[in-house]
Amino acid sequence: MTICEENLTSETVKQDTQADSLLTIRGLKISALLDSGWGEIVHGVDLDLKAGEILGLIGESGAGKSSIGLAAMGFARNGCKLTEGEIKFDGIDLMQASEKQKQSLRGARIAYVAQSAAASFNPASSLIKQYCEAPIKHGLMSSESAEKEAIELYKKLNLPTPDLIGFRYPHQISGGQLQRAMTAMAMSCKPDLIIFDEPTTALDVTTQIEVLSAIRDIVREYKTAAIYITHDLAVVAQMADRIQVLKDGNTVEIADTKTMLSAPKEDYTKSLWAVRNINREAKQQSVEDDYILQLKNISASYGNGTQNVLHNININVKRGQTLAVVGESGSGKSTTARVLTGLLAAGEGEILFNNKALPLNYKKRDKETLRHVQMIYQMADTALNPKQTIGQIIGRPLDFYLGLKGEKKQARIKALLAQVDLDPDKYISRLPGELSGGQKQRVSIARALAAEPEFIICDEVTSALDQVVSEGILNLLDRLQKSLNITYLFITHDLSTVKAIADEVVVMLQGKVVEQEKTDVLFAPPYHEYTKKLLSSVPQMDPNWLDNLLKQRQQERNQS
Amino acid sequence: MNSILLMTLKRLSLGVITLFVVSLIIFSAVEILPGDLAQEVLGQTATPETIAAFRHELGLDKPAISRYVSWLTNMIQGDFGHSLANGRAISDLLSDRFSNTLFVAAYAAIIAVPLALTLGILAALYRNSWFDRIANITTLSSISFPEFFVAYILILFLSVNNSFFPSLANISDSMPLSEQLYRTILPAITLTLVVVVHMMRMTRASIINVLASPYVEMARMKGMSPARVIVFHALPNALAPIINVIALNLAYLVVGVVVVEVVFVYPGLGQLLVDSVSKRDITVVQAASLIFAGTFILLNLIADILSILSNPRLLNPR
Numbered sequence: 001m002t003i004c005e006e007n008l009t010s011e012t013v014k015q016d017t018q019a020d021s022l023l024t025i026r027g028l029k030i031s032a033l034l035d036s037g038w039g040e041i042v043h044g045v046d047l048d049l050k051a052g053e054i055l056g057l058i059g060e061s062g063a064g065k066s067s068i069g070l071a072a073m074g075f076a077r078n079g080c081k082l083t084e085g086e087i088k089f090d091g092i093d094l095m096q097a098s099e100k101q102k103q104s105l106r107g108a109r110i111a112y113v114a115q116s117a118a119a120s121f122n123p124a125s126s127l128i129k130q131y132c133e134a135p136i137k138h139g140l141m142s143s144e145s146a147e148k149e150a151i152e153l154y155k156k157l158n159l160p161t162p163d164l165i166g167f168r169y170p171h172q173i174s175g176g177q178l179q180r181a182m183t184a185m186a187m188s189c190k191p192d193l194i195i196f197d198e199p200t201t202a203l204d205v206t207t208q209i210e211v212l213s214a215i216r217d218i219v220r221e222y223k224t225a226a227i228y229i230t231h232d233l234a235v236v237a238q239m240a241d242r243i244q245v246l247k248d249g250n251t252v253e254i255a256d257t258k259t260m261l262s263a264p265k266e267d268y269t270k271s272l273w274a275v276r277n278i279n280r281e282a283k284q285q286s287v288e289d290d291y292i293l294q295l296k297n298i299s300a301s302y303g304n305g306t307q308n309v310l311h312n313i314n315i316n317v318k319r320g321q322t323l324a325v326v327g328e329s330g331s332g333k334s335t336t337a338r339v340l341t342g343l344l345a346a347g348e349g350e351i352l353f354n355n356k357a358l359p360l361n362y363k364k365r366d367k368e369t370l371r372h373v374q375m376i377y378q379m380a381d382t383a384l385n386p387k388q389t390i391g392q393i394i395g396r397p398l399d400f401y402l403g404l405k406g407e408k409k410q411a412r413i414k415a416l417l418a419q420v421d422l423d424p425d426k427y428i429s430r431l432p433g434e435l436s437g438g439q440k441q442r443v444s445i446a447r448a449l450a451a452e453p454e455f456i457i458c459d460e461v462t463s464a465l466d467q468v469v470s471e472g473i474l475n476l477l478d479r480l481q482k483s484l485n486i487t488y489l490f491i492t493h494d495l496s497t498v499k500a501i502a503d504e505v506v507v508m509l510q511g512k513v514v515e516q517e518k519t520d521v522l523f524a525p526p527y528h529e530y531t532k533k534l535l536s537s538v539p540q541m542d543p544n545w546l547d548n549l550l551k552q553r554q555q556e557r558n559q560s
Numbered sequence: 561m562n563s564i565l566l567m568t569l570k571r572l573s574l575g576v577i578t579l580f581v582v583s584l585i586i587f588s589a590v591e592i593l594p595g596d597l598a599q600e601v602l603g604q605t606a607t608p609e610t611i612a613a614f615r616h617e618l619g620l621d622k623p624a625i626s627r628y629v630s631w632l633t634n635m636i637q638g639d640f641g642h643s644l645a646n647g648r649a650i651s652d653l654l655s656d657r658f659s660n661t662l663f664v665a666a667y668a669a670i671i672a673v674p675l676a677l678t679l680g681i682l683a684a685l686y687r688n689s690w691f692d693r694i695a696n697i698t699t700l701s702s703i704s705f706p707e708f709f710v711a712y713i714l715i716l717f718l719s720v721n722n723s724f725f726p727s728l729a730n731i732s733d734s735m736p737l738s739e740q741l742y743r744t745i746l747p748a749i750t751l752t753l754v755v756v757v758h759m760m761r762m763t764r765a766s767i768i769n770v771l772a773s774p775y776v777e778m779a780r781m782k783g784m785s786p787a788r789v790i791v792f793h794a795l796p797n798a799l800a801p802i803i804n805v806i807a808l809n810l811a812y813l814v815v816g817v818v819v820v821e822v823v824f825v826y827p828g829l830g831q832l833l834v835d836s837v838s839k840r841d842i843t844v845v846q847a848a849s850l851i852f853a854g855t856f857i858l859l860n861l862i863a864d865i866l867s868i869l870s871n872p873r874l875l876n877p878r
Contacts, residue, residue: 133784
């Protein structure tokens with residue numbers, strides 16, 4: 001590793017001599033306040049960016065890519081500090097610069113686009129007001145000309161009704177639109193550099209494409225340099241001229257995009273490039289028509305019941321299999337899960353469990369049916385009581401459903417922990433806060449298993465985890481299914497996960513089931529029209545993928 | 561906008577119900593007070609017969625429930641009844657006193673609310689600095705003393721040792737406003753010292769709470785100055801709890817002045833209440849308590865509505 005880093009440094013020094021370098025970072029070290037005091041999280045990273053260039057920063061969570069991106073603005077979050085190194089932006093030393101000097105750069109010459117646009121817009125103020133703030137306060141424009149430019153940019157970014165959309169409030173427009181409005185806001189002062197911090201991670205694939213192409217076009221048009229931070233390789237392949245791979249606060253490899261994709265040097269990079277590796281053997285076909293669960297003509301609504309969010313849903317789940325439910329956000333996936341569990345009582349229709357009708361409201365179901373339908377949540381952080389030990393968390397369903405007490409209960413807790421690959425003696429008395437994201441999700445799985453259910457609903461269980469950890473979770477779920485013959489309903493928007501683990505797939509759109517198919521049938525032509533759009537929207541490693549796709553869609557539009 | 565109107569109506573009817581419950585409580589509380597008005601008015605020498613005759617004349621010999629019902633129905637029609645002690649119409653008695661109380665409360669509020677907000681914003685801006693600590697310590701210690709103590713300290717320093725301000729706050733309608741303001745400045749300062757700390761600390765806390773949110777980070781990334789970040793990005797989103805605490809304190813300014821009015825011999829509603837209790841003038845006590853309760857409920861109602869309105873999601877529905 002060290003030899004490699006030295007090579008890189010000598011290489012980058014050569015580049016440094018070039019005159020058009022916009023940003024140079026040398027030996028940057030960042031410390032963060034951890035439980036055990038200050039600890040270094042970035043250990044001497046170098047970074048170079050030329051004017052007009054787009055650099056992709058890639059790595060898993062904890063690699064330090066966000067901290068490095070913020071450091072390029074001379075900024076450290078609360079509980080972080082820039083300890084050592086040199087950050088030079090256009091000849092200005094950001095490590096030494098005064099707070100005033102940095103303020104005059106931020107927004108005006110270096111701008112930032114955050115991951116969650118919904119959370120990063122001030123909810124109490126209209127979009128255009130927030131757009132105009134930077135140009136006015138930095139003394140670049142009058143408010144009239146700023147507003148005019150805003151509308152111009154909104155138009156360029158393909159926002160609907162560009163004349164009016166700026167006067168709306170953040171909660172009034174969708175996530176994809178917000179992300180484009182935020183890109184417009186970053187562009188407001190025509191900065192030299194924009195930091196994109198995972199701008200599409202929170203969006204679903206179909207929206208992601210619109211935002212990606214909008215960002216790329218605008219950045220190219222204004223020749224703005226950009227640092228594009230993401231954990232998604234296929235996305236970065238579309239956006240970046242050069243890619244820098246980070247791991248645990250160190251640089252692993254730097255190369256231009258084409259080289260990096262075709263001939264990665266380091267083992268770590270290769271492992272990132274590798275297709276998901278999930279050992280899944282074909283299951284023996286279960287008996288035809290042995291359905292554990294059937295949803296018949298289910299319609300459901302929130303609130304006063306005037307507007308249905310689920311329309312006449314029919315889903316059949318075979319015993320011992322995994323059924324994936326896919327669709328973009330707002331398609332009704334999670335609502336289907338809530339109807340299943342009875343948390344949201346369906347307005348119409350029937351739920352058959354083992355060919356017996358279930359009461360639609362969970363309050364009317366008996367303990368035994370409740371026990372057989374368990375749920376694992378997306379956010380293990382919020383689904384586990386932070387004040388209870390792992391033993392208490394898993395012990396609760398044992399006590400409640402099975403009436404286990406004392407030593408029997410302790411033994412069962414330990415067995416369950418062992419089943420999810422956590423060392424029982426080590427973890428049983430720990431609190432959730434002491435565990436990593438993947439370990440917490442394992443505890444959630446153990447808690448669901450404790451009830452000895454026949455059926456588990458997995459709601460986006462891996463979407464908060466990075467690739468390596470989520471692979472581990474998926475493998476675990478698969479192994480448990482085989483040994484315990486559990487049926488899964490797997491809600492996800494990640495199609496590669498679906499491919500990896502599902503036997504059958506239900507595609508949902510706007511509260512309706514578009515199709516239900518066996519996985520291999522669904523992923524092979526002929527496709528249903530919406531399924532095709534969904535599948536083609538999943539970014540591919542090919543750097544030309546986005547261009548080709550947009551061209552193809554344009555052609556199709558012209559034809560029709 | 562319709563939903564906001566509906567919500568306001570709902571809150572308003574809830575307020576009326578609360579007021580009804582309070583009237584019940586006031587009536588029964590006064591009912592179980594020891595002592596007897598007739599005895600008090602006629603003195604120790606009165607014979608049982610004269611006392612009974614007097615009680616009959618005032619209607620005190622009727623059962624409690626029927627007295628409650630007639631009191632309430634009269635109240636609803638705007639008839640507050642007559643003082644038992646001197647026979648004057650209570651509405652006349654109260655109106656002057658109540659406007660005096662409102663006067664000094666408004667006076668204190670005009671000083672206290674801007675002061676508290678400014679101190680709170682500054683404390684959030686320079687949090688954990690010396691300014692923050694000193695502001696916290698002084699305001700906290702001023703509230704830690706009983707208010708009559710604060711009042712006497714102020715009288716000692718500002719009126720006895722140095723005769724800047726009068727220690728008696730006796731005002732009348734014929735005085736010019738400047739004279740009224742001058743005479744009531746000590747009670748106003750006392751009240752300010754009592755209420756400022758809650759509002760200041762809530763302002764500081766709720767702003768700091770919002771400072772961790774991504775949109776505040778975004779504002780800093782746009783190169784906005786710390787003051788602008790706090791006033792334009794943090795404060796508007798921190799308003800709901802601040803409004804609630806301000807309303808509670810405004811209500812306290814009206815309702816909680818009793819002791820302060822007595823110290824400064826100020827002719828307000830609180831003073832009247834204390835006098836009436838010692839005279840066993842039940843009808844006046846009831847009316848005054850009900851007015852206090854009404855003020856309290858009304859101010860909280862307004863706070864409720866304002867803090868809901870401060871949410872942009874409600875003001876600008878999809």
